[in-house]
Amino acid sequence: MIDFNAPYSLLIDGQLVDTAARLDVINPATGSVFAHCPAAGGTELDAAVAAARRAFPAWKALGFAERAACIARFAAALEANQESLARLLTQEQGKPLGQSRDEIARAASLSVGITKIGIEPEVILDNAERFIELRYLPLGVAGIITPWNAPVNLAAGPLTSALYTGNCAIIKPSPFTPLTTLRIGEILREVLPAGVVNVLAGGDELGALLTAHPGIDKISFTGSVATGKKVMASSAGTLKRVTLELGGNDAAIVLEDVDVADVAKKLFFAATVNSGQVCMAVKRIYAHEKIYDALCAALAIEAGKAKLGDGLDPGTTLGPIQNRRQYERVCELAADARQHGVFNEGQPRPEGGGYYVAPAVVTGLAESDRLVNEEQFGPVFPVLKFRDVEDAIARANNTRFGLAGSVWSKDVARAQTIAGRLEVGTAWVNQHRATMANVPFGGAKESGIGRTYSRLGLEAYLEPQVISVLKT
Ligand code: NAD
Numbered sequence: 001m002i003d004f005n006a007p008y009s010l011l012i013d014g015q016l017v018d019t020a021a022r023l024d025v026i027n028p029a030t031g032s033v034f035a036h037c038p039a040a041g042g043t044e045l046d047a048a049v050a051a052a053r054r055a056f057p058a059w060k061a062l063g064f065a066e067r068a069a070c071i072a073r074f075a076a077a078l079e080a081n082q083e084s085l086a087r088l089l090t091q092e093q094g095k096p097l098g099q100s101r102d103e104i105a106r107a108a109s110l111s112v113g114i115t116k117i118g119i120e121p122e123v124i125l126d127n128a129e130r131f132i133e134l135r136y137l138p139l140g141v142a143g144i145i146t147p148w149n150a151p152v153n154l155a156a157g158p159l160t161s162a163l164y165t166g167n168c169a170i171i172k173p174s175p176f177t178p179l180t181t182l183r184i185g186e187i188l189r190e191v192l193p194a195g196v197v198n199v200l201a202g203g204d205e206l207g208a209l210l211t212a213h214p215g216i217d218k219i220s221f222t223g224s225v226a227t228g229k230k231v232m233a234s235s236a237g238t239l240k241r242v243t244l245e246l247g248g249n250d251a252a253i254v255l256e257d258v259d260v261a262d263v264a265k266k267l268f269f270a271a272t273v274n275s276g277q278v279c280m281a282v283k284r285i286y287a288h289e290k291i292y293d294a295l296c297a298a299l300a301i302e303a304g305k306a307k308l309g310d311g312l313d314p315g316t317t318l319g320p321i322q323n324r325r326q327y328e329r330v331c332e333l334a335a336d337a338r339q340h341g342v343f344n345e346g347q348p349r350p351e352g353g354g355y356y357v358a359p360a361v362v363t364g365l366a367e368s369d370r371l372v373n374e375e376q377f378g379p380v381f382p383v384l385k386f387r388d389v390e391d392a393i394a395r396a397n398n399t400r401f402g403l404a405g406s407v408w409s410k411d412v413a414r415a416q417t418i419a420g421r422l423e424v425g426t427a428w429v430n431q432h433r434a435t436m437a438n439v440p441f442g443g444a445k446e447s448g449i450g451r452t453y454s455r456l457g458l459e460a461y462l463e464p465q466v467i468s469v470l471k472t
Pocket of ligand 1: 145146147148149150154172173174175202203204205206207208209211222223224225226227228230231244245246247248278279280375377403443447448
């Protein structure tokens with residue numbers, strides 16, 4: 001078990017490392033600093049890259065089964081430490097404790113799920129003259145850069161994909177939420193050979209150093225579109241492979257035949273889980289005019305039921321926004337929406353210094369309003385009216401984002417056809433936000449490049465190699 005009272009450390013070459021430089025970590029429920037941790041710079045990064053490169057040949061030489069066994073031990077240790085990790089995650093990230101527990105459990109089950117995917121060599125030709133085989137080799141060292149909204153989950157997928165395919169890794173969490181990832185580094189230290197995984201907390205500049213480092217072969221980046229573009233540009237210097245999981249502005253199209261009360265509950269949750277700070281949250285709802293008023297009223301009832309508060313308090317269903325910068329951005333978009341539309345707000349925000357934003361259902365906005373065409377990443381969302389479903393599809397697609405979307409109807413076949421016309425990486429029917437280890441997830445358009453999970457996701461950590469033999 002991990003000592004959650006011990007000071008926080010980086011993990012480099014199997015050693016717990018301190019630095020003179022520190023990061024202050026704020027609890028968003030109070031707005032005050034509650035912990036400090038080391039902050040890595042170029043020296044620590046060089047040491048981590050050197051350690052990962054040293055560990056690579058032996059790790060690569062292990063088979064998939066042996067690496068899967070290490071990942072199973074990691075998943076079991078996550079589960080054994082679930083409660084302490086979840087409490088820490090809520091303190092630094094803000095989400096309700098139940099959602100933090102789910103995040104740890106999901107990281108464990110996804111990690112194991114990824115190791116159930118087979119990567120076999122393929123014999124393309126084998127006859128009297130020739131033998132041609134396609135096989136897959138690990139790339140080397142993967143740099144994994146994560147955001148602050150789901151730091152455990154968004155590290156676990158890329159990390160276990162990299163490890164299972166024979167790569168070593170360096171994880172850099174967001175400076176807003178480094179602590180749970182550092183504790184997970186301590187867990188990894190117990191289950192993996194030294195150097196196979198290194199964990200470096202640090203600021204944005206550490207992320208930039210990672211993407212430019214010549215000893216790193218692959219970048220898995222999860223974060224905003226703007227930073228994703230910088231990551232791609234910087235990675236081009238050494239032609240690193242990149243997987244980019246970026247932002248979204250997911251539309252949910254609700255047809256006229258739905259059970260309004262049932263769909264309102266599901267949509268409200270999909271729009272406000274983790275206070276809306278989810279890449280694939282529902283961010284715009286297009287409702288048919290026949291059910292528009294009823295759906296808006298049912299969503300407003302859900303907003304009224306939401307209990308805003310410290311994620312550690314039992315009964316809290318909506319925590320604070322994770323950091324001041326994002327809080328100010330959500331407040332700015334909400335203020336803009338207030339000017340142009342009608343606000344149906346839930347309970348007022350709690351007293352104190354926390355970054356609380358009350359959930360709100362906003363009606364009467366136009367497509368050109370900021371809350372509709374920007375990613376709000378907060379619990380305030382627009383509901384827009386349509387008469388003709390062709391118009392709803394066109395409006396849903398009229399964006400540079402393309403992460404996901406959903407269609408809601410009792411007529412599943414019709415909904416499935418409409419879903420197929422959404423310009424997104426994932427189009428759901430009668431659900432939103434469902435992902436699995438064996439199903440690819442990722443963005444179309446500016447929502448990303450590549451996929452995580454599934455065989456497609458694993459191939460992003462592998463170099464295809466052809467062995468072509470002329471038999472003499
Ligand atoms: P961000 O882009 O500000 O930061 C993400 C990470 O990148 C942090 O670790 C940060 O330190 C690092 N970073 C910052 N500048 C960098 C640079 N120049 N080079 C390399 N790394 C750098 O994103 P955020 O605000 O932490 O996260 C919110 C965004 O993430 C939202 O847009 C959300 O939709 C997106 N997101 C996407 C997915 C997905 O799977 N598609 C999942 C979660 C979040």
